[in-house]
Amino acid sequence: MKDIVQVDKISYNYPDQPLLFDQLSLDVHEGEWLAIIGQNGSGKSTLARLIDGLIVLNEGHITVDGLQVNDQNIYNVRSKIGIVFQNPEDQFVGATVEDDVAFGLENQLFDRSKMHDIVEESLKSVGMWDFRERIPANLSGGQKQRVAIAGIIALSPKIIILDEATSMLDPRGRKEILELVQRLKNENHLTVISITHDIDEAAGADRVVILNHGEIIDENTPRGIFSHPDKLRQIGLDAPYTSKLLAALSKRGVSDEKSYMNDEELIAWIQQLVSTK
Amino acid sequence: MDTAISLNKVTHTYQANTPFAQNAIDNVTLQISKGSFTTIIGHTGSGKSTLVQHINALLKPTEGHLEVLGRVIDPNTTNKNLKAFRKHVGMVFQFPEKQLFEETVLKDIMFGPKNYGVNDGEAKKSAFNAMELVGLDKALADKSPFDLSGGQMRRVAIAGVLAMNPEILILDEPTAGLDPRGHQEIMDLARYLNKNKQMTIVLITHQMDDVIDYATNVIVMDKGKVVKVGSPAQVFSDPKWVYGMQLDLPSSAEFAQQLKKAGVNIGQLPLTIDALADRIVRLVGKGDTK
Numbered sequence: 001m002k003d004i005v006q007v008d009k010i011s012y013n014y015p016d017q018p019l020l021f022d023q024l025s026l027d028v029h030e031g032e033w034l035a036i037i038g039q040n041g042s043g044k045s046t047l048a049r050l051i052d053g054l055i056v057l058n059e060g061h062i063t064v065d066g067l068q069v070n071d072q073n074i075y076n077v078r079s080k081i082g083i084v085f086q087n088p089e090d091q092f093v094g095a096t097v098e099d100d101v102a103f104g105l106e107n108q109l110f111d112r113s114k115m116h117d118i119v120e121e122s123l124k125s126v127g128m129w130d131f132r133e134r135i136p137a138n139l140s141g142g143q144k145q146r147v148a149i150a151g152i153i154a155l156s157p158k159i160i161i162l163d164e165a166t167s168m169l170d171p172r173g174r175k176e177i178l179e180l181v182q183r184l185k186n187e188n189h190l191t192v193i194s195i196t197h198d199i200d201e202a203a204g205a206d207r208v209v210i211l212n213h214g215e216i217i218d219e220n221t222p223r224g225i226f227s228h229p230d231k232l233r234q235i236g237l238d239a240p241y242t243s244k245l246l247a248a249l250s251k252r253g254v255s256d257e258k259s260y261m262n263d264e265e266l267i268a269w270i271q272q273l274v275s276t277k
Numbered sequence: 278m279d280t281a282i283s284l285n286k287v288t289h290t291y292q293a294n295t296p297f298a299q300n301a302i303d304n305v306t307l308q309i310s311k312g313s314f315t316t317i318i319g320h321t322g323s324g325k326s327t328l329v330q331h332i333n334a335l336l337k338p339t340e341g342h343l344e345v346l347g348r349v350i351d352p353n354t355t356n357k358n359l360k361a362f363r364k365h366v367g368m369v370f371q372f373p374e375k376q377l378f379e380e381t382v383l384k385d386i387m388f389g390p391k392n393y394g395v396n397d398g399e400a401k402k403s404a405f406n407a408m409e410l411v412g413l414d415k416a417l418a419d420k421s422p423f424d425l426s427g428g429q430m431r432r433v434a435i436a437g438v439l440a441m442n443p444e445i446l447i448l449d450e451p452t453a454g455l456d457p458r459g460h461q462e463i464m465d466l467a468r469y470l471n472k473n474k475q476m477t478i479v480l481i482t483h484q485m486d487d488v489i490d491y492a493t494n495v496i497v498m499d500k501g502k503v504v505k506v507g508s509p510a511q512v513f514s515d516p517k518w519v520y521g522m523q524l525d526l527p528s529s530a531e532f533a534q535q536l537k538k539a540g541v542n543i544g545q546l547p548l549t550i551d552a553l554a555d556r557i558v559r560l561v562g563k564g565d566t567k
Contacts, residue, residue: 039456039458040426040427040428040455040456040459041426041428086454140322141321164454167453167454168454170320170321171483171484171485171525236457236458236459237456237457237458238457245529245532245550245553248550248553248554249554249557249558251554252554252555252558254554254557254558263535267536267539268539270541270557271536271539271540271541273557274541274560274561
């Protein structure tokens with residue numbers, strides 16, 4: 001599989017701060033959903049900003065779809081990446097929902113005759129076309145994130161970065177946004193990098209990387225990562241619900257089953273225990 | 278138990294007397310006991326934030342009245358003379374770190390007490406006490422609040438409210454955007470203030486597990502009305518009703534529901550992981566369950 005993002009031995013520190021990344025390397029495969037998890041301050045969002053060229057590295061290289069992230073390539077690099085930020089309030093410019101989506105296209109000097117169709121198509125794909133004449137400020141958190149995603153889809157990027165994009169939403173809004181991104185990913189052959197401390201969001205990824213104090217301390221499938229719930233807790237993250245229930249059962253002497261199970265697997269396992277007692 | 282907060286047919290209409298008039302809360306009557314840990318839950322836009330902003334008279338009712346710590350607030354209440362009252366009702370808004378403004382952490386936390394005429398020495402003492410309560414290292418006192426991490430900034434903002442030593446503490450989604458550890462620390466702080474400082478806690482949350490783990494009382498809101506009041510067990514006893522309110526069940530109840538659907542006879546819905554584990558152990562007929 002081709003690597004769409006290559007982070008090669010990068011070093012970075014914020015002004016007057018100690019080194020956050022020291023020789024960090026990471027590859028993102030084309031078409032995968034990669035979750036980068038870690039607690040507040042672990043460097044997750046900084047990494048996203050470096051990939052998008054919003055901040056500049058001290059050392060090393062980052063390549064996005066074959067282009068090195070530098071001054072010369074910056075606009076081409078950014079045209080390949082769309083970022084959904086944590087707080088939707090911080091990313092609106094248009095007076096109405098459709099203006100906001102059109103803004104990005106105008107900025108890219110898009111052909112006006114095509115613009116209307118693209119805005120319509122993008123808003124429909126996130127289920128917000130009926131809200132096109134509304135003021136973004138008056139929408140709910142989940143609706144705002146949908147509009148932000150429409151603005152990104154309109155520019156047909158290759159990579160979407162979700163930078164804690166669901167952390168301010170209620171559980172329902174969170175689930176809906178993740179389902180939406182999953183669908184858009186499949187329809188548009190996107191690569192998704194989701195930066196999160198929500199274990200349920202990570203559970204839906206193809207691959208998970210744990211970042212702690214600027215270092216990658218683990219990298220695996222969600223199943224592999226969740227098989228060590230203690231490790232997750234040590235770095236301030238939560239264990240998946242099924243791991244907690246298994247632990248409570250093993251404490252009660254039911255079984256010493258230690259491997260990770262998702263909801264369906266754990267239900268089937270309990271069903272079997274109960275029926276064969 | 279004594280009543281700390283009592284609402285009597287309170288209605289609040291935004292943009293009253295215009296075509297855009299909208300009842301954000303509608304004819305709400307309820308009591309909140311002194312020393313309780315009350316959570317308010319409800320779908321986005323159900324009126325939770327509007328409701329709690331009446332408790333410190335930030336909003337006044339358009340109709341009806343409420344009584345908070347003996348003070349009556351009605352449509353005619355003016356902001357005059359409210360200062361002394363507000364000192365007793367601490368309010369932590371959503372994303373309170375956005376309200377930080379001082380040069381140093383200490384100055385920011387001292388601002389509240391000083392605003393109430395407390396002298397520098399006393400204000401400093403209250404500020405350091407509050408820093409200790411929220412778990413902020415003393416060494417941070419002279420730093421700019423804007424150099425701190427998001428989680429630390431939130432603690433500074435909460436310390437600023439606690440430095441006034443309120444009797445009632447209102448928290449509007451205080452853990453939104455925090456990582457799991459930060460979340461638990463803030464929730465444990467609320468429990469500590471409730472148990473050890475006898476503060477009445479009113480918490481707005483979207484996290485049903487927090488309702489189970491921390492609350493004594495629950496108020497459910499829907500479209501500006503209070504639709505249910507009770508203990509966590511009472512409120513979550515009917516899953517269909519809970520889903521109808523566009524709310525979720527606590528994780529353990531949700532998982533138990535799935536087990537039920539798969540044909541496992543789980544019985545009454547367990548609300549905690551321990552209750553669910555006990556139930557499964559009994560069904561399996563192993564282990565040392567009572």
